[in-house]
Every structure is written in C-alpha cells, then in structure tokens.
Amino acid sequence: MSETGVGIRLAEAYYEAFGKPMIAEKFGEYEGRIAVGLAGRGSDCFGYDDEMSRDHDWGPDFCLWVTDDTWEQIGEALQQAYEELPLEFKGYKRAPRVNGKNRRGVIRISEFYLNLVGAERYEEIPWREVRDYDLAAAVNGKVFRDDEGVFTEFRNQLKQGYPEEIFYLKLAEAAARYAQTAEYNFARCLERGERFTAGMMLWDGMKEAMRLQIYVDGKYPPHDKWLHRCLLETENGRQVAGVLQSMTELLTQPAENSVALRQLAEQLGDFFARELYARDIISDIDFYLDAHSEELVYKAGLATKSKEMLVEEIAKLEFAAFDKVHNEGGRASCQNDWATFSIMRKSQYLTWNRPMLLQYLYDFHREINLGHNLIEEKYGRMMESTAPEKYRELEKHFPVLTEEKKGIIEQICGMQVKWMEEFAAQYPALADNARSIHTYEDNPFNTSYETYLRGEIGTYSDKMLELYGRYIVEYARNGKNPAYDIMCNSVAMYGYRDIEEAEEKTARAQL
Numbered sequence: 001m002s003e004t005g006v007g008i009r010l011a012e013a014y015y016e017a018f019g020k021p022m023i024a025e026k027f028g029e030y031e032g033r034i035a036v037g038l039a040g041r042g043s044d045c046f047g048y049d050d051e052m053s054r055d056h057d058w059g060p061d062f063c064l065w066v067t068d069d070t071w072e073q074i075g076e077a078l079q080q081a082y083e084e085l086p087l088e089f090k091g092y093k094r095a096p097r098v099n100g101k102n103r104r105g106v107i108r109i110s111e112f113y114l115n116l117v118g119a120e121r122y123e124e125i126p127w128r129e130v131r132d133y134d135l136a137a138a139v140n141g142k143v144f145r146d147d148e149g150v151f152t153e154f155r156n157q158l159k160q161g162y163p164e165e166i167f168y169l170k171l172a173e174a175a176a177r178y179a180q181t182a183e184y185n186f187a188r189c190l191e192r193g194e195r196f197t198a199g200m201m202l203w204d205g206m207k208e209a210m211r212l213q214i215y216v217d218g219k220y221p222p223h224d225k226w227l228h229r230c231l232l233e234t235e236n237g238r239q240v241a242g243v244l245q246s247m248t249e250l251l252t253q254p255a256e257n258s259v260a261l262r263q264l265a266e267q268l269g270d271f272f273a274r275e276l277y278a279r280d281i282i283s284d285i286d287f288y289l290d291a292h293s294e295e296l297v298y299k300a301g302l303a304t305k306s307k308e309m310l311v312e313e314i315a316k317l318e319f320a321a322f323d324k325v326h327n328e329g330g331r332a333s334c335q336n337d338w339a340t341f342s343i344m345r346k347s348q349y350l351t352w353n354r355p356m357l358l359q360y361l362y363d364f365h366r367e368i369n370l371g372h373n374l375i376e377e378k379y380g381r382m383m384e385s386t387a388p389e390k391y392r393e394l395e396k397h398f399p400v401l402t403e404e405k406k407g408i409i410e411q412i413c414g415m416q417v418k419w420m421e422e423f424a425a426q427y428p429a430l431a432d433n434a435r436s437i438h439t440y441e442d443n444p445f446n447t448s449y450e451t452y453l454r455g456e457i458g459t460y461s462d463k464m465l466e467l468y469g470r471y472i473v474e475y476a477r478n479g480k481n482p483a484y485d486i487m488c489n490s491v492a493m494y495g496y497r498d499i500e501e502a503e504e505k506t507a508r509a510q511l
Contacts, residue, residue, distance in 0.1 A: 007044025039141030059094030168300035
C-alpha cells in the first residue's frame with residue numbers, strides 16, 4: 001500500500017479479514033441489517049491520510065451503522081464484539097481515540113446523520129445552517145456492505161448536492177467574497193502600500209476560489225485544511241490550483257510582482273465567470289465576480305418554485321408588461337383577456353426546461369428594472385414586416401442585433417416554421433384557428449406565426465438565445481415537434497381530452 005490514503009483500503013481489508021467473519025458467526029440473523037464501511041470525520045475517510053495522520057483516530061477499524069431498532073436489540077453486544085477484534089493488522093496499529101466517540105465501531109444511523117447534518121431524515125436538513133465540511137464528511141469514504149439500504153439511501157440523497165436554492169446562494173457568497181478580497185481589496189491595499197494586508201486579502205480570496213470551484217464541481221467543500229486536496233480531484237480544479245500556486249509563489253517575492261498578482265486574480269475571476277456561464281448559471285462573462293451576485297441571489301429566490309409556478313410567474317409578468325404596451329389605434333381587446341393570454345403563453349413555457357425558465361425570468365426582471373419593456377420591444381420588432389415605415393422610427397430604441405445573432409434567429413425560425421407546416425397538415429382545423437404561418441402573409445392587420453416568433457426571439461439575451469437554440473436542436477434530435485407539444489398543452493387547458501378531440505370538435509364547428 002502507498003503511504004497516502006492507506007486508511008480506507010486498510011479498513012476494508014480489516015473488515016474482510018475479521019469483521020465480516022465475526023458478524024456472520026455471532027450475529028448471523030442480523031447480518032443483512034448491519035451496514036459496514038468507513039465514512040465520517042477523519043482524513044482517512046476522505047482518502048487524505050498520510051503518515052502524520054497515524055498518531056490519533058487512525059488504524060485498522062471500520063464503522064457498523066445500524067437502525068435504532070437493531071441497536072436496541074444487539075447494539076451493545078455488537079460493540080463489545082467489535083472491540084475484541086485485533087488492534088493490529090498488516091503492520092498497522094490502531095491509534096488512540098482523541099476526537100470523541102461515534103467515529104468508529106457501532107453507530108446508530110440516525111445519530112450519524114444527526115451529528116453531521118443536523119437531521120435524522122433528509123427532508124429535515126437545515127440547509128442554511130449545516131456546515132459544508134460536515135456535509136462533506138457525511139458522503140465521503142466507502143460503504144462496504146449495506147443490504148438493508150437505510151444508511152445508503154440517506155447518503156445517496158446527500159450525494160445529489162445542495163438543493164438548487166442553496167447551490168445558488170453558495171455560489172453567490174463565494175463569488176462575492178472572492179471579488180471583494182482578491183479582486184478589489186487586494187488591489188486597494190497594494191495601492192496604499194499595505195503589502196501585508198494585501199497579502200492577507202489575497203489569501204482569503206484564494207480560499208474562496210477553492211470553495212467556489214468545489215461548489216461548481218457539485219461537491220461539498222471539506223475542512224479548510226483539505227480544500228486544496230479536494231480541488232485537485234477534478235480537471236478544472238487542477239487548473240484553479242495552478243493559478244493559485246502561481247499566486248503563492250509571487251506573494252513571497254518582491255513588491256514589483258504586484259501587477260502580475262492582480263492580473264492573476266482577474267484571470268481567475270474570468271475563469272470562474274466563463275465556467276459559470278458555460279454551465280448556464282449566469283448570463284454574461286464579467287471577470288469581476290461580484291457583478292453576478294444579484295443574478296445568483298435572484299435565481300436562488302426562484303429555485304424553490306416548481307416548473308408550473310415558474311411558468312405562472314412568467315405569464316403574469318408578461319401580462320403586466322403587455323398591459324403597458326401602447327397601440328396606435330388604442331388599447332387592444334387582447335390586453336384585457338388574461339384567460340386567453342395565460343393559456344397561450346403557458347402552453348409554450350411548459351415545454352421549456354428549468355434553466356430556460358430561470359434565465360427568462362431573470363432577463364425579464366432585469367430589463368423591467370432598467371425601464372425596458374420586452375413585450376413592447378417584441379411587438380415593435382414585428383413591425384419590421386407588418387409596418388416597415390413605423391418600424392424605422394422605432395428601431396433606434398431597440399438593442400442592435402449582430403449579424404451572427406440574426407443568422408441564428410433565422411435558422412431557428414426556419415426550423416419552427418417547418419414544424420408548424422407539418423402540424424397544420426396533420427391538424428388543419430386547429431391550425432386554421434391560429435395565426436397564418438409565413439411572413440409573406442403579413443399585412444397591417446395580420447401578423448404571422450413566423451413574424452411573431454422572429455420578433456419574440458429577437459428580444460432574447462445572448463444566453464437566453466443560446467438556451468433556446470439548444471432547446472430547438474434537442475427537439476430536432478429527438479424527432480419531435482414543439483408546435484405539437486405546445487398545442488397539446490393549449491387544448492388541455494381549454495378542457496379537451498386530447499388534441500384529436502380538439503381537432504374533431506374544431507373541424508365540426510367550422511362547417
């Protein structure tokens with residue numbers, strides 16, 4: 001065995017040699033009710049142990065996790081039998097226990113999780129209070145056997161990572177702290193000539209950088225002394241570690257290296273921004289990470305809501321914005337028709353995935369706060385086809401679309417028009433009740449599906465357009481038709497059993 005990470009392999013071999021036969025011989029009828037492994041507090045549970053770790057709470061041993069019921073029946077006897085096992089194995093001796101009980105030997109499953117995550121059931125975890133490193137300890141190590149599955153069920157739930165709300169809040173906190181220490185206060189202290197304090201700020205920022213990357217990797221950060229070891233377990237983590245190493249080396253050198261240190265701090269901020277953007281977590285790439293805090297906190301506030309709740313919120317926000325749209329001919333009757341508006345909009349958004357819903361809500365919220373009505377812009381963009389002269393007066397108020405963005409929009413529109421044509425061929429009565437399909441059918445009193453779609457997509461942010469493009473590609477890849485799915489949602493909201501019934505009754509009404 002190598003000198004690093006010996007503990008967990010030693011524990012499994014020790015269990016196989018002595019623990020397993022002991023359980024089979026003395027507690028055979030309970031054998032399937034005893035979970036065995038090595039997990040919890042201790043460097044050996046993480047695989048981070050080395051020779052220095054062997055002076056306390058280390059050696060040939062393991063954990064036996066049992067339910068409260070099993071504990072009442074055999075707990076003390078099982079612990080006594082465990083303590084009678086050899087204290088030396090493969091040349092290694094069991095070191096003294098100095099960090100309290102319930103780290104090895106027989107442990108109630110309820111007590112193991114209560115001590116680490118503050119709850120005996122996953123649904124009761126106080127996520128805003130539980131410490132990162134305790135969560136890390138709850139999922140580390142290895143389970144050698146768990147026939148009953150009670151211990152592993154809780155463990156597997158924890159391994160899914162933070163709930164979405166907490167995940168966004170953790171990112172927001174770490175990103176803001178990194179920005180404030182490494183990207184802002186570090187530079188300010190250098191300008192003041194306070195090199196000692198500047199170094200302290202940078203060290204704090206480096207710790208937050210490690211935490212941030214571990215969060216992004218979907219893991220729980222362990223205790224500070226193991227952050228760097230944990231960081232090295234992923235490819236992106238190793239990249240971050242490389243930059244941190246360069247920072248560390250420059251910190252020990254003359255003050256002339258301060259410019260290089262500032263550049264490295266910004267480089268790392270840029271790395272995180274790009275990674276968060278690539279994972280569809282933030283909307284843009286700004287190396288100053290505190291610039292993303294508001295978005296992360298806003299999305300955290302949405303994260304506890306179901307898909308249906310998010311869709312309902314979008315429809316209400318849009319209707320409120322629609323209410324403020326001014327028409328040349330006066331207020332349109334549809335601006336007073338929430339029932340129809342709600343069905344039309346929700347039918348579409350129910351086909352979207354969660355990242356799209358979160359992003360669109362954030363974009364809409366951001367633009368409203370900037371005094372920009374996306375619904376008004378959408379109808380204005382449609383006028384490029386339906387009222388070209390009026391559009392030329394309005395277009396200066398709209399964000400400019402790059403040629404690349406226009407090209408993407410046209411590709412998407414082309415695919416969706418084709419799907420709508422296929423839908424119309426299969427369900428002509430329902431299609432006849434909807435908008436005409438093609439832009440060439442536009443006139444001042446009729447806006448086609450194609451023109452409406454082009455106008456709507458033209459209001460999307462770069463990130464929203466990227467998400468929407470992927471959504472369309474996924475439909476194409478799966479050989480499905482979004483027009484069909486949207487109409488299925490719509491007819492269901494109107495009370496039809498299915499789309500076939502809606503088509504039949506609509507056709508009869510048109511006779």
